[in-house]
Amino acid sequence: MRATNLTLYIVLVTSLFLSGCGESKSSPFSVKYVHHFPENKSPALTEFMSSFLRGHLENRPLETDNRYVFSIGNLQQGSESINYYEYTEAQIEKYYEPLLGLQKPDKQFRQLKESEELETSVYKPVKDIFSFNLPKVALERGNRLKIQTKSAEEILDLPQLMEKYNIKETDEIAFDVVQSNKGYFTLLILDEDAMNSKGQKLYLTFFIKQDLSKMVMSESFDEAVQEKLDKGDLNSFFSDFQKIDDEERYGFLYDQTIVDMKTKKIVEIKKEDYLSNDGRYVYINGRQDKLEDGIQKIQRIENYAAGNEIYETEFKLDYKEIAKELDLVISGIGIAEINYFNKDYVVLNLEYNGKFVGTAGGTNVIIDLQENKKTPAFYLVNLELNIEIRDWLTL
Numbered sequence: 001m002r003a004t005n006l007t008l009y010i011v012l013v014t015s016l017f018l019s020g021c022g023e024s025k026s027s028p029f030s031v032k033y034v035h036h037f038p039e040n041k042s043p044a045l046t047e048f049m050s051s052f053l054r055g056h057l058e059n060r061p062l063e064t065d066n067r068y069v070f071s072i073g074n075l076q077q078g079s080e081s082i083n084y085y086e087y088t089e090a091q092i093e094k095y096y097e098p099l100l101g102l103q104k105p106d107k108q109f110r111q112l113k114e115s116e117e118l119e120t121s122v123y124k125p126v127k128d129i130f131s132f133n134l135p136k137v138a139l140e141r142g143n144r145l146k147i148q149t150k151s152a153e154e155i156l157d158l159p160q161l162m163e164k165y166n167i168k169e170t171d172e173i174a175f176d177v178v179q180s181n182k183g184y185f186t187l188l189i190l191d192e193d194a195m196n197s198k199g200q201k202l203y204l205t206f207f208i209k210q211d212l213s214k215m216v217m218s219e220s221f222d223e224a225v226q227e228k229l230d231k232g233d234l235n236s237f238f239s240d241f242q243k244i245d246d247e248e249r250y251g252f253l254y255d256q257t258i259v260d261m262k263t264k265k266i267v268e269i270k271k272e273d274y275l276s277n278d279g280r281y282v283y284i285n286g287r288q289d290k291l292e293d294g295i296q297k298i299q300r301i302e303n304y305a306a307g308n309e310i311y312e313t314e315f316k317l318d319y320k321e322i323a324k325e326l327d328l329v330i331s332g333i334g335i336a337e338i339n340y341f342n343k344d345y346v347v348l349n350l351e352y353n354g355k356f357v358g359t360a361g362g363t364n365v366i367i368d369l370q371e372n373k374k375t376p377a378f379y380l381v382n383l384e385l386n387i388e389i390r391d392w393l394t395l
Helices: 043-054 089-099 106-114 116-122 222-231 301-306 319-325
Strands: 008-013 032-034 059-064 067-072 083-088 136-140 144-148 153-157 173-180 184-195 201-209 215-219 250-254 257-260 281-283 294-300 313-317 330-341 345-354 364-368 377-380
Touching (some): 043 089, 043 106, 043 330, 043 345, 067 089, 083 089, 089 116, 215 222, 222 257, 281 301, 281 330, 319 330, 345 364
Antiparallel strands (some): 059 067, 067 083, 136 144, 184 201, 250 257, 330 345, 364 377
């Protein structure tokens, strides 16, 4: 993605009412423009800021009682173990409070992430990881991985366990935990010196029971995980997977991998569609090379998997109208893509082409649908955010 001082970003705050709204093609769409950052805190804003401040290379294996716990694997921190950190919703809200109501929040927005206060005052090392059902994982000599949980301990000899991939004792191994609860945890392992069955870098996913009584190893792509599902290897984990629908039919494994536990099939997320961070919603056509404006549609995962046309929310995006509001002279849209998408927020990166050459200028737009889905507020502010933010990433 090309960085530029004239980049236009758009933060779409979409309130996805859980009662379901169905299609609303006949509903009129109107917009109210405001020239400042949101003045009030909200759960959606807090979640977005929390995700942004953690960074796209870190994973969040646990969230409970307004407390967040995230992991930093050994590759990022340069150590031989995984470190866990915790913070509260109230701490994040207090930390981003200086942004509220600002007309030009870009500098403060960046400084919040770069400030030493974030690591010294907000993020705290987890002292008792077992109380959060988190495993202790450390790399020992010869690429032997020592795993400890509240109830068990085991050493995995990776060269022996992963012999089919020709892993050596001297290979550089990276690992992290991306899901963890009282029943199981998911451990991701990367060996850049080895290749998977497709001839790519070797990423492996380990599904491990907390008592270490069962462990299933799979290459980290959907076809490989599907083979494990077809064989029934993951049946005993179904009750442990994070449920992401009211009927508890769909389980969120990691990144964009979701399993339908009734059919034992992985739900295909089309390459042009964008799965939310929590796996519960799909932004239709959200991953197109250039996001088209017009009516935007978001579905709950169960409706998406069923292939119906029931939408959780719909709103209108009009690039020309936004440019007109900003007094920009344009020839069209240059870049239009999603940076962040979760239940209540969508963050887009937009860049306008100039009328003759270069770029036309820009700002941010925060579209807030939490209070009124038919008449959203568009906050015109610049965040200078040009990277995709995802919580559920492989290493």
